[in-house]
Amino acid sequence: MTPSTPAQSGKFPGTVDAVIFDWAGTLVDFGSLAPTQIFVEAFAVFGLRITLEQARGPMGLSKRDHIRTLLADVGIQAQWVERFGRPSNDLDIDAVYHRFMPMQIAKVAEYSRPIPGAVETLRALRSQGIKIGSCSGYPRQVLDVLLPDAAVDGIAPDCVIAGDELPAGGRPGPYMALANVLALGASDVRRCIKVDDTVPGIEEGRNAGMWCVGLTLSGNEVGYSQSELASADPADVAARVARATEKLTQAGAHYVIESVADLPAIVAAIGARLARGETP
Template sequence: MNNSPIQAVIFDWAGTIVDFGSFAPTSIFVEAFRQGFDFDISLAEAREPMGIAKWDHIQAVGRIPSVDKRWIEQFGNPMSSEDVDRIYAAFMPLQKAKVADHAAPILNAVEVVDNLKEKGVKVGSCSGYPREVMDVLIPVAADYGYKPDYVVASDDMPQGGRPAPFMALKNVIELGITDVNACVKVDDSAPGIEEGHNAGMWTVGLLLSGNEAGLTFEEFQSADAETLDAAREKAREKLIKSAPHYLIDTIADLPGVIADIEQRLKAGERP
């Protein structure tokens, strides 16, 4: 029985629930460019389009002006679809080999999720990872205690991934949700927040655990207030463009947001 006006919370994976700082995909993008073409990109360049499906992400990195310029200097032409295919082919086995190393839950993630389940709220999830990567990640995350009620991978939806609403809405259908206004989307990337908006949901952006701050958990733990403020502002600048309803540091801060949304729903508000 649901004791909350919220019917479902739909979480992103890397940088939201697991993999503090979203390092599994970023480091692998750098390595895949190197393996595929002996071409170097920075971690910052690898992070730039985070949140979209991985093939599209590689293509988007190739279109960053600084990367495009170096690519043309090295190869004589802009990056082609065939080039993207070759980098993606290098990316996939690397990602599958490494994703389990970054499956540890972030801070209070399991506790927050379990509390939602205890209230009868369904827990959905979606990811920019393709299904063959998720098939490696899901059982390892389950061993750590994270077991969402449903998982959608980026290539499960032929209509495409974020910022389109299809992955979020697939969760709605499979979880038997009757009102998208009673759903919350939680993500550390702008495309993931836009996905929530496009699906008609409340949206929550995460500032410090995800891709935009790019801190390791150790850096986060040892950082002084000034360092955290700088990381927060860097992430806020990127995420605010997608106009999330709430911005918080990590999933540990989500219970307060959930309580606020519950009150707003009871008062008749909609996202």
């Protein structure tokens, strides 16, 4: 995409106003492990076998939409028909969701630890007067458990929007990102940055008219825990990072980095582009 020039966009204030973060795989829960494992366990309750890779596929969507997407998978749907003698329907999506929720609530606090560098990055942004927003595919009930523990560790955005609390819906629509703009009083979506480790999260930011930064190594697309990463074959790590970079770039990310620890330099680069009159 060719950036806008000052002549094309008119006078434009060249500073970053707000950064809007995802949660799992972005600010907390290195590898986005909490939701992934619980999907596997929730489907097992209904006698369905899904892999961690399948569970990761729709990550970034609201959890009900995530379940809907998984049940639409040909192989998973075939298991459902074999077990229950009919295709799944909306009531079945509700049933899986209601089984998933208490399991997720019980486990999410175990995965609330900040991703290395997250606390320092938030501190650096605030020191520049940049507002801190956030949104998640997690429903509000799950976030209400996660947020207090994350805050104790230094992760406390100015705004938190949950995946189930907007009538218009969640990702890849722009609604949660735009709700942050309203809540934060950000002056212009073109001065906002969306940071996310999933394809729907990047699409959300693009649909909202924001700069978008994708995260690879810490997030869902690579999928390592920190302990797994420490013992992984470097060639496998590089291959996973390359695949994640390609997916997030194709989704529309303006920049792709390994983790939130690398974000301050990108915010500075975007600020410089804004100063030149460029827009997302």
